[in-house]
Amino acid sequence: MHGQRRSPQESVYHMNTATQSRWGDAIFRAITISFAIGILLLFVGIIIALWHESLPSIHKFGFSFLTSSAWNPVKDDFGAWIAIVGTLLSTCLAMLIAIPLSLGVALFLAELAPEWMKAPFGTAIELLAAIPSIVYGMWGLFVLAPIMSDYVQPWLADHFGFLPFFTGPAMGIGMLTAGLVLALMILPFIASVTRDVFLMVPQNLKEAAYGMGCTTWEVVRDIMIPYGKKGIAGAVFLGMGRALGETMAVTFVIGNAYHLSWSLFAPGNSIASTLANEFTEADSDIYLSSLVELGLVLFLITFIVLGIAQLWLKRGQQGGGR
Amino acid sequence: MMRMQRRMMINRIVLGLSGAAATLGLIMLTWILGDVALRGMAAINWDFFTELPTPPGNEDGGLANNIVGTLLMTLAATCMSVPFGVMAGTWLSEFGRDSKLGGIIRFFSDILVSAPSIVIGVFVYLVMVRPMGHFSGWAGAVALAIIMLPVVSRTTEEMLKLVPHELREAALALGSPYWKIMPQVIYRAAAAGMMTGIMLAVARVAGETAPLLFTAMNSPYWMEGMNEPMANLTVTLFNYAMSPYDDWQTKAWGAAFLITMAVLLTTIITRLILRKRS
Numbered sequence: 123m124h125g126q127r128r129s130p131q132e133s134v135y136h137m138n139t140a141t142q143s144r145w146g147d148a149i150f151r152a153i154t155i156s157f158a159i160g161i162l163l164l165f166v167g168i169i170i171a172l173w174h175e176s177l178p179s180i181h182k183f184g185f186s187f188l189t190s191s192a193w194n195p196v197k198d199d200f201g202a203w204i205a206i207v208g209t210l211l212s213t214c215l216a217m218l219i220a221i222p223l224s225l226g227v228a229l230f231l232a233e234l235a236p237e238w239m240k241a242p243f244g245t246a247i248e249l250l251a252a253i254p255s256i257v258y259g260m261w262g263l264f265v266l267a268p269i270m271s272d273y274v275q276p277w278l279a280d281h282f283g284f285l286p287f288f289t290g291p292a293m294g295i296g297m298l299t300a301g302l303v304l305a306l307m308i309l310p311f312i313a314s315v316t317r318d319v320f321l322m323v324p325q326n327l328k329e330a331a332y333g334m335g336c337t338t339w340e341v342v343r344d345i346m347i348p349y350g351k352k353g354i355a356g357a358v359f360l361g362m363g364r365a366l367g368e369t370m371a372v373t374f375v376i377g378n379a380y381h382l383s384w385s386l387f388a389p390g391n392s393i394a395s396t397l398a399n400e401f402t403e404a405d406s407d408i409y410l411s412s413l414v415e416l417g418l419v420l421f422l423i424t425f426i427v428l429g430i431a432q433l434w435l436k437r438g439q440q441g442g443g444r
Numbered sequence: 445m446m447r448m449q450r451r452m453m454i455n456r457i458v459l460g461l462s463g464a465a466a467t468l469g470l471i472m473l474t475w476i477l478g479d480v481a482l483r484g485m486a487a488i489n490w491d492f493f494t495e496l497p498t499p500p501g502n503e504d505g506g507l508a509n510n511i512v513g514t515l516l517m518t519l520a521a522t523c524m525s526v527p528f529g530v531m532a533g534t535w536l537s538e539f540g541r542d543s544k545l546g547g548i549i550r551f552f553s554d555i556l557v558s559a560p561s562i563v564i565g566v567f568v569y570l571v572m573v574r575p576m577g578h579f580s581g582w583a584g585a586v587a588l589a590i591i592m593l594p595v596v597s598r599t600t601e602e603m604l605k606l607v608p609h610e611l612r613e614a615a616l617a618l619g620s621p622y623w624k625i626m627p628q629v630i631y632r633a634a635a636a637g638m639m640t641g642i643m644l645a646v647a648r649v650a651g652e653t654a655p656l657l658f659t660a661m662n663s664p665y666w667m668e669g670m671n672e673p674m675a676n677l678t679v680t681l682f683n684y685a686m687s688p689y690d691d692w693q694t695k696a697w698g699a700a701f702l703i704t705m706a707v708l709l710t711t712i713i714t715r716l717i718l719r720k721r722s
Contacts, residue, residue, distance in 0.1 A: 158545075162549055164593070165555075252707055260697075339455040363558050364558055394560060
């Protein structure tokens with residue numbers, strides 16, 4: 123409250139204490155930089171803690187931990203392969219569905235929608251992004267899974283049953299449903315970032331193209347997408363990073379089975395769902411260590427994907443297209 | 445002429461597809477929110493807010509301790525992450541704007557924003573829960589604080605950057621030192637923006653489950669302090685929804701409704717404030 127209005131005497135007092143204030147500033151700067159570096163230390167600390175706890179598992183299983191499909195808590199034999207495949211597969215499915223849809227949504231919001239629709243639609247998409255992931259998971263289990271097992275999966279099996287992906291019992295929960303729920307969850311993320319990328323395309327570029335007689339789609343294809351392609355790639359990778367590490371939306375519907383199958387109907391497991399289900403049940407040191415190593419693998423995968431996303435998003439902001 | 449018609453046709457098809465995608469998004473939102481609201485409201489009554497959880501098969505009882513637990517942990521996480529994040533954001537905006545270190549910190553905090561929250565839970569388990577020997581509300585709060593921290597620091601930075609440079613120069617010209625200008629001039633000018641950043645971070649962690657699974661765990665009792673396993677809405681929602689009991693599942697929908705409403709209301713209010721200002 124006080125300090126808003128300062129009497130002249132006070133100001134003079136402050137001038138006299140200029141040297142003192144230089145110390146004050148140095149201290150202020152030192153405090154703020156130590157907190158800023160604290161974020162870096164936190165990041166490093168996470169990696170070191172996970173690495174250190176993973177050591178028993180790394181020593182015991184070595185590199186084959188990543189390629190072994192064993193997961194046997196009774197015999198203390200662990201491998202990450204099934205969880206890694208499950209993570210990548212559910213993410214790939216989600217991306218296949220979410221990328222075209224979210225590009226469509228972003229285009230609609232940035233360019234095609236009539237002016238009065240832009241704000242409410244934009245807010246709705248952002249609200250979709252704010253819904254906690256556990257609600258998506260629960261909705262997937264109670265609402266989407268029955269629909270999948272009663273209608274979608276039988277239909278797919280009837281029409282595409284000759285493919286190995288659509289065979290087996292229609293249980294509702296499994297890889298396909300997990301991919302769908304994930305897709306729903308990351309769609310708003312990708313859509314809102316992509317919309318912002320599209321909005322950064324200079325108006326005069328678009329107007330020039332419209333002036334030459336381009337249709338809206340041609341402006342989008344030849345001006346907006348080339349101009350924003352790095353930003354769009356960044357948005358896609360951002361969504362992918364989210365999907366890879368998502369726990370609750372997946373754990374409800376993936377089925378939690380240690381099992382590799384060509385069928386997308388079959389239940390599986392992802393790294394995050396394995397951690398969520400088994401971490402508190404780990405009764406031996408090597409079991410816990412293997413789970414932590416799984417977490418480390420997940421952290422490193424998402425680190426790479428999100429790192430690429432940041433680089434592209436930043437470049438997309440700086441130079442635009444090219 | 446044929447060519448022109450083809451171009452118009454393709455244009456119309458793409459516009460149609462794009463509009464359909466947006467409509468689909470809106471339908472999904474209504475569908476999910478509708479389900480949560482319909483099934484959730486059926487579970488919510490006075491007892492839901494005032495009673496302790498009951499064993500399955502008992503229609504009475506509520507989630508009072510879970511509601512309090514979630515509020516307490518979110519509050520504690522906010523108290524931990526806000527000073528930390530505001531300080532870090534201050535350095536990024538005021539001193540490290542163009543420096544190499546600033547770029548590195550920005551890069552890693554942006555990754556931390558989207559890092560898998562379950563790994564944060566594992567980290568806190570290793571550095572807090574295991575050394576202490578038990579699950580605790582504090583560990584849950586720390587896990588949530590770690591998730592909030594990069595959000596708070598990055599939004600603080602962005603909001604401080606919006607404060608015009610002339611304001612700093614004017615204050616400096618009066619002879620006041622930087623450490624006095626920050627709280628008395630700059631933070632004030634950016635206060636509303638910083639508040640919205642904090643609110644969005646709170647909304648984000650209020651619905652987090654994964655980082656609490658192995659930190660706060662859960663408890664069916666009233667807490668006597670933060671230093672013990674702590675009931676919270678999201679983990680209870682997870683346990684109840686995965687259980688085979690109808691009445692637990694109903695309560696899970698009630699919890700989902702409560703969390704979703706809280707998060708969405710916070711988000712909407714924050715956006716309204718932001719829009720009003722811009």
